[in-house]
Amino acid sequence: MKKIGLFVITVIFSLSLHAQAREYYQLKIYSFETDAQQQTTDDYLKTAFLPSLKRLGIQNVGVFKPHPTDEGTPKQTYVLIPFKSIVEFGLLDDTLAKDKTHQETGKTYLEAAHDKAPYTRIESIFMKAFVDMPKMEPSKLDGPRKDRIYELRSYEAATENLYRKKVDMFNAGGEVKLFDQLDFNAVFYAEVLSGANMPNLIYMTTHANREIRDANWKAFVESPEWEKLKVIPKYQNTVSRNDTRLLYPTEYSNY
Numbered sequence: 001m002k003k004i005g006l007f008v009i010t011v012i013f014s015l016s017l018h019a020q021a022r023e024y025y026q027l028k029i030y031s032f033e034t035d036a037q038q039q040t041t042d043d044y045l046k047t048a049f050l051p052s053l054k055r056l057g058i059q060n061v062g063v064f065k066p067h068p069t070d071e072g073t074p075k076q077t078y079v080l081i082p083f084k085s086i087v088e089f090g091l092l093d094d095t096l097a098k099d100k101t102h103q104e105t106g107k108t109y110l111e112a113a114h115d116k117a118p119y120t121r122i123e124s125i126f127m128k129a130f131v132d133m134p135k136m137e138p139s140k141l142d143g144p145r146k147d148r149i150y151e152l153r154s155y156e157a158a159t160e161n162l163y164r165k166k167v168d169m170f171n172a173g174g175e176v177k178l179f180d181q182l183d184f185n186a187v188f189y190a191e192v193l194s195g196a197n198m199p200n201l202i203y204m205t206t207h208a209n210r211e212i213r214d215a216n217w218k219a220f221v222e223s224p225e226w227e228k229l230k231v232i233p234k235y236q237n238t239v240s241r242n243d244t245r246l247l248y249p250t251e252y253s254n255y
Helices: 002-020 035-055 086-097 100-105 160-170 175-181 210-221 224-229
Strands: 024-031 062-066 076-083 121-129 149-156 188-194 200-207 241-249
Touching (some): 024 086, 024 188, 035 100, 076 086, 160 175, 175 224, 200 210
Antiparallel strands (some): 024 121, 062 241, 121 188
């Protein structure tokens, strides 16, 4: 009986470690009405927020802007923050509120008046990394930042069951491995735990420029692996909406 009990404890501990190995991510999307708002928030992120996170041991924080489009470029800033655990995420705001250096360097932003808010709204999405990519991989691209394409995709499903099948398609189905084989340079793949468009998953891939991004996708849709994977019956109708956003990293982004 003792051996059985020890075996059960070992299995539980092993599963616990495996679960803890999967990172959590918060994606904050700031929206602005004016350039002045955007500049105030940029200054805060660059001089106060990111340095404060580094002091707490939170590395590889990404800050991104939308690439210009024919329809008009939205005034937005995307901030991607990795966490080792839900506890670390939960403690962050209280910790920053007690950080005197953070409060002082971020004073203009943090103490903005009600009629001079540094943003219109903040959308927050909380995610958990996929099993097949449990930790974030900062992009290794080294070309001009303005040219880089950080492609953020959200795949929404009609039901929770279909959503879980799409997640399985990425992991057990081999979609993550295929992206890797074709040099999509993924930063993360994640299940959305809390957000406005659930049930959905979100992932980010990176490309040196738009031409390479288009060539990579052409190689993906024409690959024999995708031709086989996309017709598997259990993976049919798993995506009801694909929201794609093309971003580039700011000069002060960690990647």
